[in-house]
Amino acid sequence: MSDPIAISGIGIVSPLGIGLEAFAPRLFAGDCGIAPLTIFAPNEGGPRLAAQVDGFRPQDYLRPATARRMDRLSQMVASAARMAQDDAGLPIDAGSRDHIGVTVGTCFGGTDVAATFGKVLFGEGPRRVNPILVPNTVMNAPAGHLAIELGVRGVNTTVNHREVSAETAIGHAAALLARGRATAIFSGGGDILSPFAMTVFARFAALSPGDGKEEGAFPFDKRANGLILGEGAAMLCLEPLSRALARGVRPYCLLAGCGMASSPAPPTGWPASPEGSVLAMERALAAAGIEAAQVDVVCASASGAPALDRLEAQAIAQVFAGSRPRVVAEKGALGEGLSSGAARAAAMALSLREQRLAPVVGLKEPIADLDFVRKGDAEKRPLRYGLLNGIAAGGTFVALVFKALEEGEGR
Amino acid sequence: MERRRVVVSGMGTVNAAACGCVDFAQALRQGRSGIGPVSVFDTALYRTHLGGEVRNFRPGELLPRGIPRRHMSRCDLMAMVAACEALGDAGLDPLPQALRQAMGVVIGGGAGGMLECEEVYRRWLEGGPRPSFAPFASFGCAATADHLAATLGLMGPKTTFMTACSSGATAIGYACDLVRDGFAEVMLAGGAEPLCRITYSAFNALQAVDAEPCRPFDKNRQGLNLGEGAAVLVLEEAGHALRRGATIYGEVLGCGVSCDAHHMTAPDPEGGGAILAMSRALADGGLSPRQVDYINAHGTATPTNDPIETKAIKALFGAYAHRLAVSSTKAITGHTLGAAGAIEAVVSLLAIHHRFIPPTLRHEEPDPLCDLDYVSEGARHREVDIVLSNSFAFGGNNTALLFGRYREGGHRDV
Incomplete structure (x- = not known):
């Protein structure tokens, strides 16, 4: 291994x-x-x-x-x-x-x-x-x-x-x-x-x-x-x-897998089909050697750009059809930082270590039936695996799978 | 698990010296330079006027029917022409539907759509009627990979590296890893760079440009000539290529990447980063230095690069450095920055496939600090098995690629 x-x-x-x-x-x-x-x-x-x-x-x-x-x-x-x-x-x-x-x-x-x-x-x-x-x-x-x-x-x-x-x-x-x-x-x-x-x-x-x-x-x-x-x-x-x-350092979490995909899209626009996002998530899960149902939290790329949000909501619903992971979306708090994937990865690492999730800022009436984290939510389950989505205009998709350290792992 | 090997089964290029790999092989053998007056923008107010420009570039005539050209910058179009040539060359035109999921694209970029956006920006700065921002759709260098993937319907991994003058080489190295690691069966990998005013004035401001045609490794070298162009390689898992009977130009044996961590624009005088990149490429390929037949040097012809690169080669190769052939093809193509690593990967594979070493043009007066065999007399026809290709960049980014003739059992040191 x-x-x-x-x-x-x-x-x-x-x-x-x-x-x-x-x-x-x-x-x-x-x-x-x-x-x-x-x-x-x-x-x-x-x-x-x-x-x-x-x-x-x-x-x-x-x-x-x-x-x-x-x-x-x-x-x-x-x-x-x-x-x-x-x-x-x-x-x-x-x-x-x-x-x-x-x-x-x-x-x-x-x-x-x-x-x-x-x-x-x-x-x-x-x-x-x-x-x-x-x-x-x-x-x-x-x-x-x-x-x-x-x-x-x-x-x-x-x-x-x-x-x-x-x-x-x-x-x-x-x-x-x-x-x-x-x-x-x-x-x-x-x-x-x-x-x-x-x-x-x-x-x-x-x-x-x-x-x-x-x-x-x-x-x-x-x-x-x-x-x-x-x-x-x-x-x-x-x-x-x-x-x-x-070195005696206890890491935040592990980076267990990465999946990348492309999907035809108009220049600077979003693809019509969620296929590329689904492929990236599935490839990341395969690289991590886990099933979709094992994922406890998804960090979405959604920014408040209506077409992107709808596309991603569809893709998440499709990949996690048989399960219901918590969903966070930090661009409501961080804005579209363009390279905010790094800050969101940092947030995911913190979440897996602290076993806490950040509420989706700016969310009142959801457009999709996903288990969004809201202010005041108590944690419903232990957080073991987290998946982070990155979606770019022009049809580029990256998904990263993070894994919490096991009991005893890293002391 | 058996190690997955990566071969090059198709290539395409557009550059100042040639359009297409057949033409390019001829230009390299004949020592035919593409450096001349720049015409894509007016150089009247600039200190220098020469460059490696792709003249009479007619994408409409070069691209197969049915390839859309809307929203594409000159940079995107050069890459599209190179990619279509590479796919045709690889016997992948039309692209089999079944391959699309397992095929991606990695491009090393530079100025991207800057040439077109400069015109918009100039008018924006002047005020007056609001100019159309349409060219900004292709502003970033990501546009090239996006256009290639969308046009070809690729669903595999896609990304863009921008490590300045080593972008193209870095992209090929990463795409090779993606195939080795099983994330793709086939990857399009390469680089593209347009001539544009921002880059041209920036290199002039740094006084890195020779007003005359450049003279790599020559005592009287004054600097580089900027160039433009694109090159795209079809990287394919060896078994996949063999099973479909593809022509194999060579194998990507290794890639080494390092950073000088010294200065943003000046190379480390000891060539530390360059040595690290070259030695990592050799280690990645499991080869020893004396197995290398030819080094396609970074060889920009700037006063600092050439002696430091020479010093680094000597430090790594020892006495064998003097028995190696080293040449810079930048006197033929100009320095195409983000595309250079990819264009020079094509040079390396053409050298292996057609068994010749391209010359360093205008290398006339020896410099005591540049005392290797720079192939100044003209192309040398001989067996070439292993080629190391160097790309060094601003930011101290260094990438070296190692290519070899494809041998079933690999290249073991004997």
């Missing part, structure tokens, strides 16, 4: 707080991270709300010399990784650093930096552009900065595939570890709010309130009328269970 992959550390910079100690109580209390946008001026007539990160001080986590070379996203990703390292008690030294890797998922990456660069290029001409900006315009900047900050020279990749970038990066990390391509990997993702992203999403009519009614993120709710953009970063420390246990 091969060594299972464990989540031994978590770092998070989120609209619900920075660091697990701030994040966890607000998550489980059902607090909402969505508020009026203040970090830049909202577009005229555009959305007023966003799930922004407040009070983030990169200097609390990063060396000043490296932090000042980073853009805001790289600072968040690198800080989250530093927190995850501390949490996991993972030593990084001359002997280990070549075997510690990084996989980061990001949807927009340094696009806001590229937009700033482009402003000078198109306004003043190509000879006036600022070379200092260039390194942060590329999608792999956070992973590169993070490697420099922590001094790790292991496998290092960046997944850049819309809203499932972080889920894919986490599944990728587990596969790399299983193949022995690294002894530990910092894996997750992040995205930031920017006027650029806000404008593009607004122009594609994806944002709430698409129906002109109430502005907000209402996953699986009848009021759902578009998404609220969010930001933040979360990084997990993934490593073989035996290595974490050997």
